[in-house]
Amino acid sequence: MIVTVTLNTALDVTYRVPRMxxxxxxxxxxxxxxxxxxxxxxxxxxxxxxxxxxxxGFAGGPAGEAVRAGLAAHAPGVLDALLPCxxxxxxxxxxxxxxxxxxxxxxxxxxxxxxxxxxxxxxxYDALVGSGAQAVALCGSLPPGVPVGAYALLVRRARxxxxxxxxxxxxxxxxxxIAARPDMIKPNSTELAELTGSRDxxxxxxxxxxxxxxxxxxxxxxxxxxxxxxxxxxRAAPPRALSGxxxxxxxxxxxxxxxxxxxxxxxxxxxxxxxxxxAATVHSPVxxxxxxxxxxxxxGSVSVTREPGQ
Amino acid sequence: MIVTVTLNTALDVTYRVPRMxxxxxxxxxxxxxxxxxxxxxxxxxxxxxxxxxxxxGFAGGPAGEAVRAGLAAHAPGVLDALLPCxxxxxxxxxxxxxxxxxxxxxxxxxxxxxxxxxxxxxxxYDALVGSGAQAVALCGSLPPGVPVGAYALLVRRARxxxxxxxxxxxxxxxxxxIAARPDMIKPNSTELAELTGSRDxxxxxxxxxxxxxxxxxxxxxxxxxxxxxxxxxxRAAPPRALSGxxxxxxxxxxxxxxxxxxxxxxxxxxxxxxxxxxAATVHSPVxxxxxxxxxxxxxGSVSVTREPGQ
Numbered sequence: 001m002i003v004t005v006t007l008n009t010a011l012d013v014t015y016r017v018p019r020m021x022x023x024x025x026x027x028x029x030x031x032x033x034x035x036x037x038x039x040x041x042x043x044x045x046x047x048x049x050x051x052x053x054x055x056x057g058f059a060g061g062p063a064g065e066a067v068r069a070g071l072a073a074h075a076p077g078v079l080d081a082l083l084p085c086x087x088x089x090x091x092x093x094x095x096x097x098x099x100x101x102x103x104x105x106x107x108x109x110x111x112x113x114x115x116x117x118x119x120x121x122x123x124x125y126d127a128l129v130g131s132g133a134q135a136v137a138l139c140g141s142l143p144p145g146v147p148v149g150a151y152a153l154l155v156r157r158a159r160x161x162x163x164x165x166x167x168x169x170x171x172x173x174x175x176x177x178i179a180a181r182p183d184m185i186k187p188n189s190t191e192l193a194e195l196t197g198s199r200d201x202x203x204x205x206x207x208x209x210x211x212x213x214x215x216x217x218x219x220x221x222x223x224x225x226x227x228x229x230x231x232x233x234x235r236a237a238p239p240r241a242l243s244g245x246x247x248x249x250x251x252x253x254x255x256x257x258x259x260x261x262x263x264x265x266x267x268x269x270x271x272x273x274x275x276x277x278x279a280a281t282v283h284s285p286v287x288x289x290x291x292x293x294x295x296x297x298x299x300g301s302v303s304v305t306r307e308p309g310q
Numbered sequence: 311m312i313v314t315v316t317l318n319t320a321l322d323v324t325y326r327v328p329r330m331x332x333x334x335x336x337x338x339x340x341x342x343x344x345x346x347x348x349x350x351x352x353x354x355x356x357x358x359x360x361x362x363x364x365x366x367g368f369a370g371g372p373a374g375e376a377v378r379a380g381l382a383a384h385a386p387g388v389l390d391a392l393l394p395c396x397x398x399x400x401x402x403x404x405x406x407x408x409x410x411x412x413x414x415x416x417x418x419x420x421x422x423x424x425x426x427x428x429x430x431x432x433x434x435y436d437a438l439v440g441s442g443a444q445a446v447a448l449c450g451s452l453p454p455g456v457p458v459g460a461y462a463l464l465v466r467r468a469r470x471x472x473x474x475x476x477x478x479x480x481x482x483x484x485x486x487x488i489a490a491r492p493d494m495i496k497p498n499s500t501e502l503a504e505l506t507g508s509r510d511x512x513x514x515x516x517x518x519x520x521x522x523x524x525x526x527x528x529x530x531x532x533x534x535x536x537x538x539x540x541x542x543x544x545r546a547a548p549p550r551a552l553s554g555x556x557x558x559x560x561x562x563x564x565x566x567x568x569x570x571x572x573x574x575x576x577x578x579x580x581x582x583x584x585x586x587x588x589a590a591t592v593h594s595p596v597x598x599x600x601x602x603x604x605x606x607x608x609x610g611s612v613s614v615t616r617e618p619g620q
Contacts (some may be wrong), residue, residue, distance in 0.1 A: 015416055020332050023407070025415040062372030093403070095416065097333070105335040106325055106405065 001079075002046055002258055003128045003136045003163075005154065006039030006057035007121075008110040008143040009082065011066050011091045012288075020097040020104055034288070035070040036092060038168060038251050039139035040078075041288055045255035045277065047077030048290070051262060054079040054133075056124055058143065060111050061088025081128065083121055087111025087143075110143030118146060125154060129161045134262040136165045137254055138182075142173050151177030159183075164261060167213075168254050170194065178212040185213040186254055192218050201226050202307060206233070215267075217257060217274070219250050222282075224275045224302070229267050233307035236271035238279040238298055248288030252277040272302040311389075312356055312568055313438045313446045313473075315464065316349030316367035317431075318420040318453040319392065321376050321401045322598075330407040330414055344598070345380040346402060348478060348561050349449035350388075351598055355565035355587065357387030358600070361572060364389040364443075366434055368453065370421050371398025391438060393431055397421025397453075420453030428456060435464060439471045444572040446475045447564055448492075452483050461487030469493075474571060477523075478564050480504065488522040495523040496564055502528050511536050512617060516543070525577075527567060527584070529560055532592075534585045534612075539577050543617035546581035548589040548608055558598035562587040582612040 016030035043055040059067050059082040067089055071080055090108040097103065113121075129136060136158045138151050147153075151173050158165035159181065166184040167177045170191040178185060178195070185208065189201060195211070198204040201218055205228045208216040215229040224237035256274030265273070276299035280290040326340035353365040369377050369392040377399055381390055400418040407413065423431075439446060446468045448461050457463075461483050468475035469491065476494040477487045480501035488495060488505070495518065499511060505521070508514040511528055515538045518526040525539040534547035566584030575583070586609035590600040 015418075017416070022330050022332055022414050023410070023412040026417065028416050028418045031418050062376060066372060100333070102333040104332050106327070106338050107336065108325075108338045108341050 001052040001054055001131075001133055002262060003133045004039040004043040004046070004053060004055050005125070005136065005138045006037040006055065006140055007113075007146055007150070008141045009035070009037035009040060009057050009059050009064070009067050009089050011063040011070075011089060012036030013091050013093045014287075015093065015095045017095060017097060019099040020095055020102075033066055033070065034074065035067040036288075037067075037140055038254075039137060040067070040071065040075075041248050041251035042137050042139055042255045042258070043078045044075040045252050045290060046259055047075055048292075049255065049259050051259050052079075053077070054081050054128055056081040056083065056121070056128060058083055058085040058111065058113060058117065058121065059089050060085035063091050064089035081124065083117070083124055085111050085113055085117050087113065090143075110141070113143050113145035115145075122153075126157060129158050129163050133161075133163045135258050136163055137168065137258055138165065138177070139168045139251070139254065141169065148172055149176045152180035155180035155182045166254060166258060168250070178208070181212045181214065183213075184215045184217060184257060186217045186219065186250065186257065188219045188250060189221070202233070217253070217271070219253055219278070221246070224278075225253065225271055226307075227267060227271055231267055233309070234267060234271055234304050235307055236268075236275045236302055236304045238275055239301040239303070242279045242283040242294070242298075244282040244284065245287045246282050249278040249281045251288075252281040252290050268304040271304055272299060275302045311362040311364055311441075311443055312572055313443045314349040314353040314356070314363060314365050315435070315446065315448045316347040316365065316450055317423070317456055317460070318451045319345070319347035319350060319367050319369050319374070319377050319399055321373040321380075321399060322346030323401050323403045324597075325403065325405045327405060327407060329409040330405055330412075343376055343380065344384065345377040346598075347377075347450055348564075349447060350377070350381065350385075351558050351561035352447050352449055352565045352568070353388045354385040355562050355600060356569055357385055358602075359565065359569050361569050362389075363387070364391050364438055366391040366393065366431070366438060368393055368395040368421065368423060368427065368431065369399050370395035373401050374399035391434060393427070393434055395421050395423055395427050397423065400453075420451070423453050423455035425455075428460075432463075436467060439468050439473050443471075443473045445568050446473055447478065447568055448475065448487070449478045449561070449564070451479065458482055459486045462490035465490035465492045476564060476568060478560070488518070491522045491524065493523075494525045494527060494567060496527045496529065496560065496567065498529045498560060499531070512543070527563070527581070529563055529588070531556070534588075535563065535581055536617075537577060537581055541577055543619070544577060544581055544614050545617055546578075546585045546612055546614045548585055549611040549613070552589045552593040552604070552608075554592040554594065555597045556592050559588040559591045561598075562591040562600050578614040581614055582609060585612045
C-alpha cells in the first residue's frame with residue numbers, strides 16, 4: 001500500500017464563461033467541482049494504475065465534504081483516510097474563458113489547523129506508515145497552523161519506519177523538508193531555482209541532492225525529467241512534445257515514480273513511466289486525468305539517457 | 311407576519327484580491343460568505359425593523375446549508391421556512407479588486423427544481439399565506455425547472471387569500487406575473503424599460519400600471535422612487551445623494567414598502583420609509599445592510615411630491 005499525504009486538500013472548481021471581462025458581471029454556464037490538492041491527484045493516478053493507495057490529510061467544512069464525496073465517486077480505488085478539521089477546506093477557482101481559451105485562477109487560503117488536529121494527524125500518519133506502507137508521498141502546501149517544519153518531521157518518521165518517502169512541495173516547506181533527507185524530491189524548475197539560486201537545471205538538480213535529498217527528479221515541462229540519484233544522473237524525454245493542458249502532469253509524474261519504486265523497477269524504468277504518465281496527462285481531454293491510450297503508446301518510446309558526472 | 315419568497319436563494323461569496331488580472335493566478339486574502347437572494351435580504355431588513363417575518367423558497371446542497379446557517383447566525387429574527395431541494399443552491403461570486411475598488415461578478419446557474427419539489431413549495435406557500443400573513447413579497451429570478459408563469463400563480467393565490475402581494479423580478483417572470491394583478495411591483499429603470507419599451511420613467515411607470523399592477527414603484531437609483539398608485543402618483547427623493555455601495559438598496563426599499571403597508575401607513579409615508587432605507591443601505595459600511603443612524607437621520611427629510619395626472 002502507498003500512502004499519499006495532502007495536508008491542504010482543495011475543492012477544484014471550474015467556471016466556464018463565454019468571455020472573461022474584468023469588472024463585468026458574468027453568467028456562469030457550467031460549474032465543475034473535483035477533489036483537488038496534489039496528493040489526492042497522485043492517489044487517483046496510483047489507483048488507476050492498480051496500486052493499493054490510502055490518502056490522508058485534512059478535510060473540513062462543506063468543501064471538505066465535497067472533496068470526500070468526489071473522491072468516493074471519481075476515485076473509488078483510493079482509501080479515504082482524511083481527518084476532519086474545524087476550518088473549511090479551501091476552494092481553488094479556475095475561470096475558463098471560452099473566447100481566449102485562457103483561465104483566471106483564484107486560490108482561497110487553507111483552513112487553520114489547530115494543535116489537537118495536528119496531533120491527531122501525526123497519530124494517523126504513524127499508524128499508516130507503520131502498517132506495511134511501501135512508500136509515502138508528501139504533497140503540496142502547508143495550511144495555516146501546521147508548523148513550517150512539518151515535512152521534516154514526517155520525512156524523519158517515515159525513514160525511521162524504513163518507508164521510502166517522496167517530498168513534492170516548494171518554498172520554505174521544501175527547504176526545511178529536504179534537510180531531513182527524503183528519498184526523493186520532485187521540484188519543477190521554479191521550485192528548484194528558489195531552493196538553489198540556480199536556473200541551470202543539471203547543476204541545480206545536483207546541488208539540491210547535496211542539500212539532503214537522496215534523489216532529485218526535476219520536471220522540465222514538455223522536455224521531460226532530469227534525475228540526480230545515488231546510481232547516477234539521467235535525462236528522460238517523451239518521443240515528441242504533446243499539446244494539451246499541463247494541469248496535474250507533475251502529480252502524474254510523482255505517481256509514476258512511486259508505483260515503479262513499489263514494483264522494484266530501476267531508475268531508467270521509473271523515469272520512463274513518470275514521463276509517459278505526464279505526457280498522457282497533458283494530452284488527456286479531462287484536465288488532471290491521464291489518457292490510458294497515450295500512456296500505452298508513449299511509455300515504450302521515452303528516451304532515457306545517462307548524464308556524465310555526479 | 312410578512313412572508314418573503316426567494317425561489318432562487320444564493321450564497322453570496324466575496325473574494326478580496328490585491329489586484330484583479332485576467333488570465334493570472336490570484337491568492338485570495340479574504341473569503342466572505344453571506345446568505346443572498348433578494349427575498350432573504352428583504353426578510354433581514356424587515357426583521358431589523360422589528361417585524362415578524364418568515365422566509366420561504368428553496369435551499370439545497372452545501373451552499374444551501376451555508377445559506378440556512380448564515381441566516382440563523384446573521385438574521386436570527388427571520389423564521390426559516392425554506393424547503394430542501396436536491397439541486398445545489400447557486401453561489402454568486404464577487405471578486406473585489408483592492409487596487410481599483412471595482413468588483414467582477416460570477417453568477418452560477420440555480421438548482422433544477424423538480425415537479426415534486428415545486429408541488430411541496432406550493433403547499434408550504436398556501437399554508438403560510440393562509441395563516442394570517444399581512445403581506446407577501448415575491449422576489450428575484452426563477453431557478454430552472456420552475457414554470458415561467460410561477461409568479462402569476464403565486465400572485466393569484468395570495469390575492470385569493472386576501473393578502474397584499476409585492477412582485478420584484480424582471481424579464482419574462484415579471485411580464486407574466488404582472489398579468490395576475492399584483493398589488494405592487496418595484497422595477498428598476500432597466501426592468502421597467504424591458505417591460506414597457508419606454509425609458510421615460512413617469513409614462514413607463516403609468517404604462518406598467520395599465521398592464522395589471524395596482525401600484526408601480528420604480529426605483530430611480532440615487533434619485534429615489536417614482537410611484538403610480540390608485541391614490542395618485544408621487545416622486546420621493548432623499549435630501550442628498552449618499553455615496554456608497556448600491557448592493558441591496560432595492561431590497562431595502564421593498565422592505566420599507568412592506569413594513570409601512572403592514573403598519574397601515576399611507577403612500578407618502580411608505581415611499582419616505584423606502585427611500586430612507588435605500589439611502590441608509592447605500593451608505594452602510596457593510597454591503598447589503600442598512601445603517602440605522604443614517605436611516606433615522608434621512609427618514610424625516612425625504613421629499614415626497616405629488617405628480618399631476620394619472
